Amino acid sequence: MNRSTSYSALGTSMVAHVILLGGLTFIHFELNDKLPEIVLETVFDDERQQEEFTKPLETETEIAETQNVIAGGAVSTAVGGSGAPAVAQQKVETSESLQEVDFSVNPSSIDLPGENLIGQDLGVGEVNGEVGAMVEGYGAALSRMTQELIRLMRSEKVLVVWLFDESNSMKDDQQEISQKFHKIYEELGIQSRTDKVLKTQNEVLQTSICSFGASVRELTKKPTTDVNEIRQAIDKIPIDESGSENMFGAILNVLKEFGPKARSQKRRLVIVVVSDESPSDAGDTNLNDYGQIEQAIEACEKAKAPVYCMGREAIFGYPFARIRWIDPVYQLTHWVRINRGPETAYPEALQWTGLHARDDSSGSGFGPYSQVRVCKETGGVFFLLPGEEENLVGRPSAIEAREFKALAMKEYEPLLLSRRDYEEQSARSKFRTGIWEIIKNLNPHWDAKLNMRYWHFSVEAEVFQKQGGEEFEKASYSMSQLNKAIALLDDIRPLRAKEDSQRWRAAYDLISAQCLAYRVRLFQYLLVLDDHAASGRKPKDPKHNEWNLAAPEKPMEPTDEQFSRIKKAFNLKQSRPEYIALVQSEMQKADEAFDAVSKEHAGTPWAVWAQWDKAKRYGFRFDSRFWDPKYAEIGTRIQIPKF
Numbered sequence: 001m002n003r004s005t006s007y008s009a010l011g012t013s014m015v016a017h018v019i020l021l022g023g024l025t026f027i028h029f030e031l032n033d034k035l036p037e038i039v040l041e042t043v044f045d046d047e048r049q050q051e052e053f054t055k056p057l058e059t060e061t062e063i064a065e066t067q068n069v070i071a072g073g074a075v076s077t078a079v080g081g082s083g084a085p086a087v088a089q090q091k092v093e094t095s096e097s098l099q100e101v102d103f104s105v106n107p108s109s110i111d112l113p114g115e116n117l118i119g120q121d122l123g124v125g126e127v128n129g130e131v132g133a134m135v136e137g138y139g140a141a142l143s144r145m146t147q148e149l150i151r152l153m154r155s156e157k158v159l160v161v162w163l164f165d166e167s168n169s170m171k172d173d174q175q176e177i178s179q180k181f182h183k184i185y186e187e188l189g190i191q192s193r194t195d196k197v198l199k200t201q202n203e204v205l206q207t208s209i210c211s212f213g214a215s216v217r218e219l220t221k222k223p224t225t226d227v228n229e230i231r232q233a234i235d236k237i238p239i240d241e242s243g244s245e246n247m248f249g250a251i252l253n254v255l256k257e258f259g260p261k262a263r264s265q266k267r268r269l270v271i272v273v274v275s276d277e278s279p280s281d282a283g284d285t286n287l288n289d290y291g292q293i294e295q296a297i298e299a300c301e302k303a304k305a306p307v308y309c310m311g312r313e314a315i316f317g318y319p320f321a322r323i324r325w326i327d328p329v330y331q332l333t334h335w336v337r338i339n340r341g342p343e344t345a346y347p348e349a350l351q352w353t354g355l356h357a358r359d360d361s362s363g364s365g366f367g368p369y370s371q372v373r374v375c376k377e378t379g380g381v382f383f384l385l386p387g388e389e390e391n392l393v394g395r396p397s398a399i400e401a402r403e404f405k406a407l408a409m410k411e412y413e414p415l416l417l418s419r420r421d422y423e424e425q426s427a428r429s430k431f432r433t434g435i436w437e438i439i440k441n442l443n444p445h446w447d448a449k450l451n452m453r454y455w456h457f458s459v460e461a462e463v464f465q466k467q468g469g470e471e472f473e474k475a476s477y478s479m480s481q482l483n484k485a486i487a488l489l490d491d492i493r494p495l496r497a498k499e500d501s502q503r504w505r506a507a508y509d510l511i512s513a514q515c516l517a518y519r520v521r522l523f524q525y526l527l528v529l530d531d532h533a534a535s536g537r538k539p540k541d542p543k544h545n546e547w548n549l550a551a552p553e554k555p556m557e558p559t560d561e562q563f564s565r566i567k568k569a570f571n572l573k574q575s576r577p578e579y580i581a582l583v584q585s586e587m588q589k590a591d592e593a594f595d596a597v598s599k600e601h602a603g604t605p606w607a608v609w610a611q612w613d614k615a616k617r618y619g620f621r622f623d624s625r626f627w628d629p630k631y632a633e634i635g636t637r638i639q640i641p642k643f
Contacts, residue, residue, distance in 0.1 A: 136386055137176075137385065137386060138173070138176050138177050138180055138310065138385070139180050139183065141310050141383040141385065142177070142180055142181070142183050142184045143183065143184075144381070144383065145184060145272065145308065145383075146183075146184045148270075148308065148380075148381065149184075149205060149270070152268050152270065153204045153205060156266065156267065156268050157203070157204050157205070157206075157265065157266065157267040157268070158204065158205050158206070158267055158268050158269075158270055159205075159206050159207075159208070159223055159258060159261065159262045159265070159267040159268070159269050159270070160205065160206070160207050160208075160269075160270040160271075160272060161207075161208045161209075161210055161254050161258050161269070161270070161271050161272070162207065162208070162209050162210065162234075162272045162274065163210050163211070163212055163216075163247070163250050163251070163254065163271060163272065163273045163274070163275075164209070164210070164211045164212070164234065164237050164274050164275075165211070165212065165213075165245055165247075165273075165274060165275035165276065165277065166211045166212060166213035166217075166237060166238055166239055166240035166245075167213070167239070167240065167243070167245055167275075167276070167277060167642075167643050168239050168641045168642070168643050169276055169277070169323065169338065169391075169643045170237075170274070170275070170276055171239070173274065173276060174234055174235075174237055174274075175235075177234060177274065178231050178234040178235055181227065181230055181231055181234065182227050182231075185225075185227045185230075203225055205225065206223035206224065206225060206267070207220070207223060207224060207225065207230055208220050208222075208223045208224070208258065209230055209233035209234055210250070210254060211237045211238065212240075212245070212246060212247065212249075212250035212253075213240025213242055213244055213245060213246070214240060214242040214244040214246060215246070215249075216249075216250045216253045216254070217238070218257070219233035219234075219236055219237065220233045223258075223261070239641075241641070241642060242642065243280075243641075243642025243643065244280045244281075245275060245277050245278075245279050245280045245339070246279065246280055246281045247273060247275060247279035247280075247281065247282070247370075247371070248279055248281050248282065248291065248292035248293060248295070248296040248370075248374070249281050249292060250273075251271060251273070251296045251299075251300065251307065251374070252292065252295065252296055252299055254269075254271055255269070255271075255299050255300065255303050255305060259303050259305070262303075262305075268304065268305075269303060269304075269305040270305065270306055270308070271300070271305055271306070271307045271308070271380075272307075272308045272309075272310070273307065273308070273309045273310070273311075273371070274309075274310045274311075275309070275310075275311055275371070276311060276312045276340075277312075277338050277339045277340055277643070278314070278319065278339040278340055278341060278368040278369075278370060278371070279291070279339075279370055279371070280339065282368075282369075282370035283370075283419070284319045284339060284341070284342070284368075284369070284370065285319050285339075285445075290418075290419050290420065291370065291419075293370050293373060293374060293418070293419075294418055296374060297373070297374055297377045297378060300374070300377075300378040301377070301378060305378065306375075306378045306379040306380040307374050307375055307378045307380045308375060308380040308381050308382075308383070309367070309371045309372075309374070309375050309380070309381075309382045309383065310383045310385060311367055311368065311371050311382065311383070311384070311385065312340065312367075312368075312384075312385055312389070313340075313363045313364060313365065313366070313367065313384060313385075314340060314341035314342055314343035314363075314364045314366055314367055314368040314369065315340045315341035315342060315343075315360075315361055315362060315363070315364060316341070316342070316343070316349060316362040316363060316364040316365075316605040316609065317341075317342050317343070317344070317347045317348050317349025317350075317351075317364065317507075317605075318341055318342055318347060318349065318351060318358055318360075318362075319339060319340070319341050319342055319347065320337050320338065320339060320340065320341070320358075321337070321338050321339075321340035321341070321361040321392060321394075322335045322336065322337055322338070322359060322360075322361055322392070322393050322394055323335070323336055323338055323389075323391045323392055323393065323643065324336075324391045324392075324393050325391070325640065325641070325643075327638045327640070329633075329637050329638055330628070330630045330633075330637075330638065332628060332630060332631060332638070334634075334638075334640055335359070335393055336640055336641075336643055338643045340361070340368065341364065341368055341369075342364065342368070342369060343364040343365075343366040343367070343368065343369055343372075343414045344369055344414045344415065344422075344503075345369055345414075345415070345416075345417065345418075345419045345422040345423075346419070346422070346436070347439060348435070348436075348439070348503060348504070348507045349439070349507060349510065349511070349609075350438075350439060350442055350510075350511055350514055351439065351442070351443045351444060351445060352442045352443065352444050352450055352518075353518075354478075354514070354517070354518030354521050354522060355452045355454055355478075355518075355521065355522075355525060356444060356450075356451045356452055356454055357444040357445060357450075357451060359394055360394035360395070360396070361392045361393060361394040361395050362394070362395060362396055362605060362608070362609060362612075363395070363605065364605055365404040365409050365412075365604070365605055366384075366413070366414055367382045367384050369414060369416065372414075372416060373416045373418075376416055396608055396609070396611075396612035404603055404604055404605065405602070405603030405604070407603075408601075408602065408603035408604050409603070409604060411502040412502055412503050412506065412601075412604055412606075413503075414503070415501075415503075429495075429499070429504075430492060430495060431492050431495035431496065431498070431499050431504065431508070432499075432501075432504055434488050434489075434491070434492040434495075435492075435504065435507055435508055435511065437488065438485045438488060438489070438511060438515075439511075441481060441484070441485065442481060442482070442485060447481075449474050449477045449478070450474070450477075450478055450481070451474070452471050452474050452475055452478070452525065453467060453470075453471050454548070454549050455546075455548045455549070456546050456548070456627065457546060457547035457548065457549075457622070458546065458547070459538065459539055459544065459545055459546060459547060459624065461536055464532070464533060464547070465533055468529045468530075468532070468533045471525075471529060472526060472529060472530075472569075475522050475525055475526050475529075476526075476569060476570070478522055479519065479522050479523075479570065482515055482518055482519045482522065483519070485511075485515050486515050486516070486519070489508070489511065489512050489515060492508075496508055502601075506597070506600075506601045506604065506606040507606075509593070509596065509597045509600060509601065509606070510597050510601075510606050510609060510610060512593055513590055513593030513594045513596070513597055513610060513613070514613060516586060516589055516590035516593055517587075517590035517593075517594070517613065517614075517618070519586065520555075520583060520586050520587050520590060520618050521616075521618050521620075523566075523583060524555055524556060524618050524619050524620055525549075525620060526566060527556045527558055527562060527566075528549070528556060528619075528620045528621065528622065530562050530565065530566075531556065531562070532547070532622050537622070539624035540624070541624065541626075543626050544624035544625055544626050545626055545627055545629075546624070546625060546626075546627045547622045547623070547624055548622070548623055548624075548625060549620045549621070549622060549623075550620065550621050550622070550623045551616055551617060551619065551620050551621075552615070552616055552617030552618070552619060553617070553619035553620050553621040554619050555583075555587070555617075555618045555619040556619060557580055558576065558579075558580070560576060563576045563579065567579075587618055590614075591614060594610040594611070594613060594614035595610075595614070597610035598610045598611055
């Protein structure tokens with residue numbers, strides 16, 4: 001081979017290798033350019049499921065120039081709770097190796113990704129939604145909603161239908177959203193002008209405004225991009241006097257009405273629900289009615305339509321809350337019951353105070369079960385709005401200023417199964433079945449004899465004697481029901497150590513403490529009724545026209561005469577001194593049990609409730625007051641709206 005041929009072969013080889021290496025170099029950069037850049041927040045392992053922690057979001061209300069888009073949720077088969085303990089064996093916050101862990105997040109310290117990384121789409125069909133994103137008001141919720149829409153709009157056009165609750169209590173919320181609605185479209189406009197995918201498309205997002213109560217109303221003539229038209233539609237939302245909030249019926253109606261429109265325009269249908277109550281058609285208060293939750297979920301999954309909810313915190317283990325309302329006729333204060341829970345498929349707490357049905361509005365730290373479940377299953381997000389509601393009454397003072405600990409609450413997440421699956425899982429556990437049996441048997445909404453008079457006793461001696469006799473009968477019955485409950489709690493106590501759910505252990509602990517305390521309070525209730533009837537007291541103020549019970553008060557000790565009557569009524573075997581000692585021992589046990597709940601379940605609603613219930617103490621007294629006779633005109637001159 002001559003030298004020229006050798007040089008020619010060498011040159012050819014070098015050129016070929018340079019071209020090949022250059023090509024590989026470009027491939028390398030092209031692949032890197034297409035890889036999604038992800039900001040990781042490491043907690044314990046390499047994969048943190050995004051829905052596992054409730055996150056406070058930014059309170060910024062200015063128009064955002066950039067977006068940090070977060071997908072609707074991470075892949076999970078047990079979002080919102082599971083049969084297994086969330087943190088095995090030991091509470092994370094008490095671990096010796098993690099004493100100084102701080103999970104607080106300062107949004108200002110996080111660098112947002114550039115515009116080229118906005119809206120990396122995981123696809124609604126491939127992710128589960130979030131149990132709850134805690135937001136400081138509608139401004140933050142709308143910003144997060146913008147992020148979600150941008151994420152979806154990068155892959156396809158979107159038709160978003162807003163469903164507003166028509167209840168009376170929502171008027172202030174609707175006005176606030178209307179004032180801030182421009183924020184979502186201005187932020188979308190900014191991103192559409194800079195995003196290389198979105199800026200090439202027209203009308204990527206269309207919006208329709210609907211409202212719902214007993215039925216659904218379409219308030220925009222057709223899907224629109226006009227912000228002023230959207231605002232005007234929100235301002236036109238009527239008040240539904242029926243008091244019904246058929247949210248799931250409304251979702252099914254939207255799917256039927258807007259599903260074909262979205263498909264014909266090749267748009268993704270997105271549903272955003274704004275409501276401050278639990279749906280009337282969720283079956284929350286009827287064991288024989290599963291509601292329309294599962295039908296709505298199935299229809300949304302079929303249409304690939306995620307549901308987002310902006311709502312309020314569920315009441316802890318209870319379907320109801322109470323709000324303060326002042327009537328326009330006499331300016332009298334009324335306490336009106338609304339639906340606001342529970343956070344679980346069925347209540348996992350007592351519905352009873354030991355004398356009557358619960359009348360509190362204690363927060364659970366989670367959204368209502370039905371709303372959270374539909375968001376989770378369809379790939380949406382439940383936005384948990386702040387809990388400070390001025391008109392909500394009956395919140396323990398400890399709750400008003402509380403923020404439940406995120407790590408502690410992780411262990412107590414509700415099990416968001418369908419109600420049928422929830423029932424089947426609970427039925428396999430004697431421990432859970434026993435607790436549920438007690439909750440059912442001590443439910444004053446189902447057994448009226450558990451509702452004893454606490455207010456509105458007559459100042460007339462003869463009438464009071466009759467009222468006292470009726471309440472004595474109910475108290476005696478309630479005492480027998482409590483004794484059965486305590487016996488059942490003792491029977492299943494050995495199973496507590498085998499129970500893998502921290503929620504059910506907490507339920508057992510709190511109910512055990514309550515039953516001990518309520519038995520003592522019932523005894524004190526009987527004593528104060530008997531003592532007041534025998535005293536013949538009259539109100540010191542002649543204007544006062546009724547007696548009401550008040551607490552806390554130092555416990556009474558029965559006189560010989562009182563004890564004789566009570567001993568006969570309850571077939572007691574102890575002498576008076578022995579029974580007094582027994583009652584004192586029971587009070588001490590109840591106090592210790594409440595303290596144990598506060599310690600074992602610190603940073604949770606169970607601990608707050610235990611502290612609150614313990615503070616009520618055990619004794620009662622009768623106080624007189626003036627009750628305005630105009631309250632008797634409820635239903636005639638005073639018409640209480642259905643919230």
